[in-house]
Amino acid sequence: MMKRLRLVFSLTALLVCLVLSSVSVLADEAVDINDLYGTAQTQQETTLSAEDQKTFAGGKIKMADAKQLVEQYASAVGQYAEGSSDELEYLGEYFSYQTDMFENFAKTVGDDPCGKYKSYDDVNVKETEDGKVDVTAMLHFAKRDLKMTMHVSLFDTLGPVATSVEFGLPDSGKETIGQKMADAGVNTLIGMGTVFVILIFISLLISCFKFIPMLMERKEKKKANSNNDTDNAIVQEDNANAGGDIVDDTELIAVIAAAIAASENTSTDSFVVRSIRRR
Template sequence: MKKKISLLLCTLTVVFALAGCSGKDSGVEYDQATIEEATEFLISYCSTADDTTIEQWNSLSDEQLDIQMAQSGYPFTGDSFLSSMDAWQAGVDECGAYEGHGDFTYDASQTQLSVTTTAQFADREANLEVIYKADVRGNLHLDSLTVSGIYSMGEVLSKAGLNTLLGMGTVFCVLIIICVIISLLKYIPKLQEAFSRKNTAAPAPEISTAQASEAPAQSAPDQPAPETQAEAEDVTDDSELAAVIAAAIAASEEVPADGFIVRSIRRRKSNKWI
C-alpha cells in the first residue's frame, strides 16, 4: 500500500514538473514594467495626437522614422507606430473621444505578447489590444494596435438587420433588372428584321459621267417622244419612195401611173396597213 502511494506521489510530481516547464517555455520572456510603460506611452500619445501631428509623422522618411523610434527608447518601429495612430483615429471615429482605460491583461505565446484592456470612450466602451512580436533574438517590438468598439445586443441586431436588408434589397434590384432585360429580348428579332429590310433594299441606279454626257436630252422634261419626232419628220423629198407608191396604186387601179401625184407621205402610228 505504501509503495502504491509513493508511486502515485512520484507520478504527480513528474506531471506537475513537466506542466511547469511547458508553461514556462510556452511564452516569450518580457519585462512587464517595460511593456506597460511602452503601452501607456503609446495610448497617451495616440490619444493626444491631432491630424497635423499625424501628417508630420507620415511626411518623414523611413530612416527618419527609425531614428525617432530609436531615440524614444521604446520597442517601436516606424511602420507599426504610424499604423497604430491610424487605428486609434479610426477607433475615435467609431467610439468617440477617449476618456480612460482599465488595467492591462498580458497573454504571452511563443512568438508574441498580447496586452489588452477595456477603454472608455465618449460614445461606448472599446477593447484595446496591443500586440508585441518577438524577433529572432527574442526581443519584443510593437506590431499593431486595435480598437474594437463594444456594442449592445440591440445595436448588433440592428446592424445585422440593416446588413440583411441591404443585401436582400440589392439582390432583388438585380433580379428586377434581369427580368426587364429578358422581357426586352422579344424585340430583338423585330429589330433584326427591320435592319435586314433596309440592307436588302435595291439601291438607286447610279448614272456614270459618260452616260450623263451622252444622253442629256433624255433627262430634259421638254424633250418630245421619239414617235412625235417620227411623225413630224418631213419625207416629201423622198422621190424614189413616192414613185414606188404611185406605181403600186396605178397597177391596182389599172390606170396609167402619170395620173397620180404624191404630195406627201406620212407614217401611221400603227404598223398595220388598212
C-alpha cells in the same frame, strides 16, 4: 570621591548606550542584506495570484510581467491619445529610434481620435514559433476601443522587451449581441438590395425583347422600299429611252413619207408607211 564616582557612572552609561545603538544598526543592516538576497522578492511573489504566476516560454516571462508591460505602454500611449493626427505622426517620427508604437498608433487612429484613455483589460500571452511571445490587450478609450499587440523578445539579462507594438480594431468575436445583430441586418439589406437590383435589370432586359421584331420589320420595310425605288428608277430610265426611240422613228417615218410623195407626185394621204427596215 563622589565626583569620580559620578564621572565613572556617566561614562559607563554612555558606553552602554553606544553598544545598544550599534546592535540596533547591525540588526537593521541584516534585514537589508536579506532583502538583497531575495527575501522581499519572495514575499512579493507570494502575493501574486495564480493567474499572474503563470509562466510562458519556458518560464522566461510571467503573466505579471506581461501585465506590467501592457500597463507601461498603455499609459505611454494614453498620454497622447487625444492628440491630432499631425501630433501623433510627429511623435511617431520622434520616438522611431526607440519604438514603433506611436507610428502604428497614428496609422490606426487616423483623423478620428480615440478620446481620453480609460483602462485596459483582457491581457493574453501567446507563444510564437521563433521563441518570442505576443502579448495582446484591449485598451478602452472614451470614443472607441483598440486592440494592442506587443511582440516581445525574451532576453536572459534584460528580460522581456517589446520590440514592436501594433494597434487594431477589436476582433469581431468580441462584439456584443446588439452589434452582431446590427451587422447581420446590414449584410441582409445589402444582399437583398443586390438581388432586387439584378431582378429589375433582368426584367427591363426582357421587356426590351418585344422591340426586336419591330426593329427587324422596320429594317425589312426600309430594305424593300429601297429595292422598289431602285426598280422604279430603272423602269423610268427604260421608259425614257423607249420614248426617245419612238420620237426618233416618227420623225424618220415623216421624212420617208414626204420623200416618197415627192417622187410619186402625190400626197402622203394616199399611202401609209407601216415599217422601216434598217440595213
